[in-house]
Amino acid sequence: MLEIRFHGRGGQGAVTSAELLAQAAIEEGKYARAFPSFGPERRGAPVSAFCRIDDKPVTLRTSIDSPDVVVVLDPSLFNAVDVTRGLKKDGFLVINTKKESKQFMFEGLKQLAAVNATQIAQEILNRPITNTVLLGALIRLMPIVKVDSLISAVQTRFSGKIANLNVQALERAYQETQVLSNNGEQTLELVSPKNEFAGKEKVGKAAKEDLDYLWTELSPGCVVQPGSxxxxxxxxxxxxxxxxxxxxxxxxxxxxxxxxxxxxxxxxxxxxxxxxxxxxxxxxxxxxxxxxxxxxxxxxxx
Amino acid sequence: MAKRAGMEVSIAAAEAVKQANVDVIAAYPITPQTHIVEKLSEFVADGQLDAEYVTVESEHSAMSVCIGSQASGARTFTSTSSQGLALMSELVPIASALRLPMVMLLVNRSLSGPLSIWNDHSDVMSIRDSGCIQMFVKNGQEVYDHVFIAYRIAEKQNVLLPVIINMDGFILSHTFEPVELMSSDELKGYVPPYEPKYTLHPDHPLTMGAYATPALYTEAKKAHDEVLKASYPSILEGWESWGQLSGRHYRPVEELFCQDADTIIVSMGSLSETAAEAVKLMRQQGQKVGLLELRLWRPFPFEEFSRAAAGAQRLVVMDRAVSSGGPGGPVASEIRSALYGIKNPPQVDSYIIGLGGRNVTIQDYVKMIEGEKTDLIPEANAASGSSYEIFGARG
The missing domain is CATH 3.30.70.20 (Alpha-Beta Plaits)
Incomplete structure (x- = not known):
């Protein structure tokens, strides 16, 4: 089973990415499930979505905590979210960046696919919605599904001009994506995206996240004091x-x-x-x- | 000691609320709770009780006002019945989760339908799991006493939970009987001034009722569950110190002839006094029967209950509510759970009785203790595995 986690911002189509990929896999006779991280959603807020693909029925309904592949739709997310959290050793990362891709390689990562998805999306779709672009990059990195299946899924989901433009964006990303393999030599020099921002993350960040609290530490009635x-x-x-x-x-x-x-x-x-x-x-x-x-x-x- | 006075139990309840010096009352009148809140509104209007009586347009608003007033640090009281509780029930678990120690007199009445204004326990069973301390009382004196006891327990710093006192509609609320009222001097200090842990105040802003993500909700529920279970010693303390004050002693379960009984009848609320007469009658006839009265419902007194009931061969559990399609009456199911795992547990017979105000006589108790079947369709439930009897249903 292949487990893929998408990170995006509300409105960028991370959930649609996961669904399109699942749709393409299902059309090919595979089994797949796609679902979002459930909760209140705001345009622009960090969101994640999950996709599992297998040759036999997928039964799990849990969020993907140790993915094989992570796809990041928005470069600013490296600041806000630990996108590679739980990524399996020798896992894969697909990113949207205009920067030199090498600097995102880190120890334990097998392959990295990088594409300037925001630019492609702006030029073709005239808006920074990068989901279909990143799907093009993803299948360039690994042929999870055939390009044609993915295009068919896009055409089923969208119609008319929007479908055509998204297919164009996907195909262009497929062409322009740079795939970088970890040859072991680079890892010592290079910094992981997480590490790159590690110092920044800690400044002023919450002393405690929700997950850090024990039940014994909650105030009576879960009262929140001023200053949160x-x-x-x-x-x-x-x-x-x-x-x-x-x-x-x-x-x-x-x-x-x-x-x-x-x-x-x-x-x-x-x-x-x-x-x-x-x-x-x-x-x-x-x-x-x-x-x-x-x-x-x-x-x-x- | 205080003098016995004849009065309707609802009026005794209102007297207690007045003497407990509440700050805010918010309630919507509903039969059979009406006499309590009518009397309280009179007390406020006549200047006998210095409190805000908030007239609201529904029970939903009543509980909303109670949550707001208690959160602002005011000692708060409400009372309702049946459909009123159903309308309130969206907010009851919020009051308990916010740890707001209000007191509610729930004047038990059956839930519609068919429409019925008469007594049973289907209303309280609908909020069984709301995280409030819940107890049952059996006569006017206990109603009066438990208003004070409830405030003392609820407002303890290590408790801070709503307390719901269940009193049977009509059977208690509309009965005129003697009640010993305490003087203010006698009461002094039993319910100390309310010292809220947190209050809503514009000068000291804080948030109550924030949402919890999946990362925190479980911990919040665990904390609530633990504080409810841990309130047990505080409840005992409330009863013990009341006993010292008034000479009237209460326990989580009350026993009558349980020690050597083969068959024990288990009751709650106003059933208990008539049931006691049936048990005494059968004792005179040489039958080893006993009565176990369940006073504390939440937190459930597992240990005391098991200890009191373990020696019997058979428990006859009377429920005033149906858990339709379930394993038995809600109390009987609970008791089967409480006894599960002990050596040679007694057989638990679940009888549903007294629904919608149906009278339950001494003869009825005798029949149940003797194991009489009346609903004539035992085979009908055999396959479903459920095991209870809706006693007295004509068929």
Whole structure:
């Protein structure tokens, strides 16, 4: 049985990826199951989805904790989520990056597939929805299903122009994906994506996650004391970022007044800056700014 | 010592709530609970009780108000019956999970349908697993006493759970009988001032009722379960100190002639007093029968129950609710579980009686103890493996 875990952000189609792959496998006469990580969903929040494929019926209904393959739809997730958690030794990783792929290789990883999926998606689909792109990269890395089966699954799922564009994106990704094998020599020099951001993750992160609590440590009635936002960095799921042009700012403070997350902070010089721990990228400040000093940029491109 | 006064049990209950010095009452009138809350609203309106009486549009709102007021640190009381409890039941497990030590007098009435305003225990069984402390009382004096006892237990710092006192509708609520009321001097200090662990206050913000992800829900449930089980000694303490104060002593299970009994009848609530008469009658006829009265329902007093019942050959368990299609009445099922694994456990006969206000007479108890079958269709349940008798159903 092959176990694949997809990581994306709400709206990028991680769940659809898992379902399309399962659909293609089922069409080929294999057995497969795809399902999301269940819970409340917000556009932009980290989500994961799971796909199991086998020659015999798949019976498991548990989330995939030790996948054979991890597919990461969004490069910013390396900051927010431990995407390779539990990845099997000699496992596979498929990533969306514009960076040099070698730096994502790490010890214990067998092969890495890298593609600039955001660029492909922007150019073909005109939006950063990278799910079909990453599926192209995935089957380039390992022929889990035939390309034709996957295309057929895409055409069943979507229709008309959208189906055609997604097929184009998938095929282009298949062509452009770089597959890197771990030859053992590189591992010493290179850093894993997790390690690369390890220091960053710990700064200001929750002292304790939900999973760290024992039942004996819960307060009566599970009362939450003030200050929990110090631990919960609600800006984690931002996909756009306000950028302030100081020369146009008149220090009126409207961005500060309208920000629903108190993420606009006034500096001693009177100008404002954005607290990235809490900015959710809603764009209200940019909308309210009377001088047009704030505009929103895709976080990925920064 | 206090003087006995004749009064309707509902009025005695209201007197107790007044004397317990509650801050907030939120309730919606429903038969047969009405006399309690009518009296309380009079007390408030007449200035005899310095409390907020919140008139609400439904029991759902009543429990919502109770949760809010208790969370703000106010001692809170509510009372309901049957359909009212059903409407409340969405919120009852929230009150207990938030650890809000309110007290509810549940004036037991059968759940519709058919529509019935009369007594049985189908209402309380619907919230059996709600995580509240639950007890049954059998006469007016016990109703009065247990209002104080309930607040003392509920508000203990290591408990902080709602307490539900079950009193049978009409059979208790509408009966006029003697009750010894305590004077304020006698009561003094038994229910100490309420010191909430956390309160909702604008100056000290905190969150109650946050959601728990799958990573935390199990731990939250475990903590709740453990605190409910661990409330047992506090419940005993509440009864013991009440006994010192009033001379009236209560236990999780009350025994009558159990020590040498071959057959023990198990009862809850107001059935117990009539059942005791049946047992005394049969003792006079030389039959080794006993009565075991289950007062504490949650947490279930497994140890005390097993110890009291273990010597008998047969238990006749009376349930006032049907667990349709199940293994027996809810109490009988519980007792079968409680006795499972002990050596030579007694046989447990499950009788469903007194549904929807049906009278249960001394002769009925005698018949059940003698093992009489009345529903005439024993073969019908044989294949299903269920084993209970809806006593007295004409067929």
């Amino acid at each position: 936002s110090r631990d919960n960095h609600t800006g984690d799921w931002r996909s756009c970022l306000p950028v302030i042009q100081k020369e146009r700012c008149i220090q009126c403070g409207l961005c500060w007044a309208f920000c629903p997350d108190a993420a606009q902070v006034q500096k001693p010089d009177g100008y404002f800056s954005v607290d990235l721990d809490y900015c959710k990228g809603c764009g209200i400040c940019a909308m309210e700014c009377p001088t047009g000093a704030i505009h929103m940029e895709k976080e990925l491109e920064l």
